[in-house]
Amino acid sequence: MITRKELDLWVGIFAVVGIGAILFLSLKVANLASFSSSESYQISAKFENIGGLKVRAPVKSAGVVVGRVGDIRFDNDSFEAVVALNIDSRFKFPKDSSAKILTSGLLGEQYVGITAGGDSVNLKGGDTLKLTQSAVVLENLIGQFLYNKAAEGDGKK
Amino acid sequence: MTERVLELMRALGARIVSSWIWRLGFACRFLWLMLLESAPSFRRFHLTIREIYFAGVLSLVIILVSGLFVGMVLGLQGYDTLVRYGSSDALGVLVSLSLVRELGPVVAGLLFASRAGSAITAEIGLMKATEQLSAMEMMAVDPIARVVAPRFWAGVISMPLLAALFSAMGVFGGYLVGVRLIGVDEGSFWSQMQAAVDFRQDILNGIIKSFVFGVAVTWIAVFEGYDAPPTAEGVSGATTRTVVTSSLAILALDFVLTALMFRGL
Secondary structure (H helix, E strand, O other): OOOHHHHHHHHHHHHHHHHHHHHHHHHHHOOHHHHOOOOEEEEEEEEOOOOOOOOOOEEEEOOEEEEEEEEEEEEOOOOEEEEEEEEEOOOOOEOOOEEEEEEOOOOOOEEEEEEOOOOOOEOOOOOEEOEEEOOOOHHHHHHHHHHHHHHHHHHHO | OHHHHHHHHHHHHHHHHHHHHHHHHHHHHHHHHHHHOHHHHHHOHHHHHHHHHHHOHHHHHHHHHHHHHHHHHHHHHHHHHHHHHOOHHHHHHHHHHHHHHHHHHHHHHHHHHHHHHHHHHHHHHHHHHOOHHHHHHHOOOOHHHHHHHHHHHHHHHHHHHHHHHHHHHHHHHHHHHHHHHHOOOHHHHHHHHHHHOOHHHHHHHHHHHHHHHHHHHHHHHHHHHHHOOOOHHHHHHHHHHHHHHHHHHHHHHHHHHHHHHOOOO
């Protein structure tokens, strides 16, 4: 028969190992430590079309993840999408930076790319990016292509 | 003729009422009694510790080994499929998401039901058949506080820990096969995984799932044991019912929880 002391020891080991597994999952698998703990500031950008952008999509500059998409709203006055970007406060961008919606790979997920401008004043929380470029929607592209082809054909006649 | 049909209907109705509705009501009342008696049973917490040893610690080996193998199989199969689309770097995402969201809680729950749930039912059923429970009542010891509640809480505490261990072991198994054996790039294995797995959406929901499964499995196990007919066949039937009912409950609850948690994605 197992003694009370041994029992406590085994249950203690079990609890430590189990909580260790939860910590491993949250730190190593989900990478909880990297973004939620660090400070961030929020800027917003208006897009004519956001394509398939989702909340929590990465915000990248020069290919490096600098933040996450915090919120996506529809502005009923300008009929544009308002995207809130949570940028890690370690990264500063000039005031005239521009935002684009890009796709990683041909069929990959969509993300927001920030191209730094040349202004000496940096963006701070609550600012809005003036220069934006919408997502490329494949249907519009094909439509435009067909329209151009048709116009070319008319010109030749 | 109509009399025969009526009689058949009556028998069917009586069967449904006595074996389903009545038992379900009793099970709910039993859960309530158990929760009421939990406070006195926590005063002697070493009883619960003892049951955690039997339900949790002794299930460790089967959970760890099956987690490792499930992860390794996921690594092989996932690589085989992903390499066709040229995205074998996403192997870490596939392995970790399928383990943390679904396979970890569900398979660990099924293993827990057959490893620990059946043991709980058999133990309580045998205690009842040999009139140990009645003897306790005679000595003014509440068998629900002394026997049932510690087993219930031990299962509820053990299950999330076991599911987390299963998932962690599975991720490790996927890493062994994907990175060490096949040669997927180690950096992209971990970094894509970390980019895709969200703490609240994936890890926390997985833990909530395993907690719910723990409540369901141990509730069914202690109830079947307590309700078992006090004969040898009764105990064996109750043990079988525990495994069947809790497996079905886990799969059905998993569907409901998944529909609630991941609907908006």
